[in-house]
Amino acid sequence: MAEFPNLSRRGFLNRSAAVGGLLVVPGLLTACSKADSDSTTGEGALDKLREQGFVRVAYANEAPYGYLEGNELKGEAPTLHREIFKALGIDELKPTLSAWDGLIPGLQAGKYDVVSAGMAITPERCGNAIFSEPEFISPTALMVKKGNPKKVTDLASAKEAGITIGVMSGAVEGSYAEAAGIPESKIKTLQKPQDGADAVKGGRVDAFLLTGISLRWLAKTNPETEVTEAFVPTLDGQKQFSPGGAVFRKGNEDLRDSFNRELKKIVSDRSRYVQLLGEYGFGETEIPPATLRTAELCKG
Structure with a gap:
C-alpha cells in the first residue's frame, strides 16, 4: 500500500x-x-x-x-x-x-x-x-468513531453539538471550522492524517475534518472509525470545491x-x-x- x-x-x-x-x-x-x-x-x-x-x-x-x-x-x-x-x-x-x-x-x-x-x-x-x-x-467530511455517537453530519451540526474538531496543522480546514462558528477552544491541531484518526479513536477529538477522499482512504486502515457524507464548506461566502x-x-x-x-x-x-x-x-x-x-x- x-x-x-x-x-x-x-x-x-x-x-x-x-x-x-x-x-x-x-x-x-x-x-x-x-x-x-x-x-x-x-x-x-x-x-x-x-x-x-x-x-x-x-x-x-x-x-x-x-x-x-x-x-x-x-x-x-x-x-x-x-x-x-x-x-x-x-x-x-x-x-x-x-x-x-x-x-x-x-x-x-x-x-x-x-x-x-x-x-x-x-x-x-x-x-x-x-x-x-x-x-x-474535494468536498469535506468528518471522521468519527464507529456509530457516529455525536450524530454529526457537517460543521453546522458539529457546532450545535459543541464537539471538539481536529484539523491538520496549516490546513485550510481550520479556517472552514472557524467560519462555521466553531470556537477556537474546540479546534485541535494535528500534524498528519493518522494523528487525526488516532485522536478520534482515543477520544481526544470527537471528529477529524479533512477531504472526504482522504478520510475514506484513511478509514481503510482505521476500521474503528467511519466517515460522514461529504459536504462542500464555504469560506467568505464562497463554496470551496x-x-x-x-x-x-x-x-x-x-x-x-x-x-x-x-x-x-x-x-x-x-x-x-x-x-x-x-x-x-x-x-x-x-x-x-x-x-x-x-x-x-x-x-x-
Missing part, C-alpha cells in the same frame, strides 16, 4: 502553499536533453502520441491520487487517464515518478506529456501549464481539448465514474458540477 499523501503539497490545504514547487528551476528549460527533442508540442500532439502508442505520464506516488503498487500504476488519475487515452487511441501509460515540486517543471521540460497526479487547479499553476476541466472536487485535474504543457491545447471531450463523457455518467474510481474513495460527491470550469478557476 502506498504511503498516505503529503496533502499540504496538493493545494487542498494551506492556500499560501498552493503554489509551492511551480517556479521553473533555473536552467531546466534551456538544458538540452533527449526528452526535450522527443516532446510532443504544438498542433498534432495527439496524432504523435497515437503514432508512438503510449503517453508519458508523471505521478508523485501519493495515494489515492497516483501511486505505484508493485509494478502497477494505480490511483484516481492514472485510472481515469488510462480510460480516456484508450478512448483516444493510445493504449499505454508510461509512468515517471517525480517529486511533487518537480511535476510542472518536468512537464515544461518535455520529460513527460501529462501530469497524472490529481493536481489542484489554482491560478498560479495555470500560469505555468494548462489544465483539463476538473476531474473531481477544491477541484483537481490533468496537467498539460502549454502549446498542447489540442491534446487537452481531446482529453476534455472524453473526460466529459465520464463525469456526465455518474455510475461509470463511481465504478472507475470508487475503490480509491471517489464517489458521487466528488463528481465536479457541470458549471465548474477551469477557465474560471484559473482566474481565481
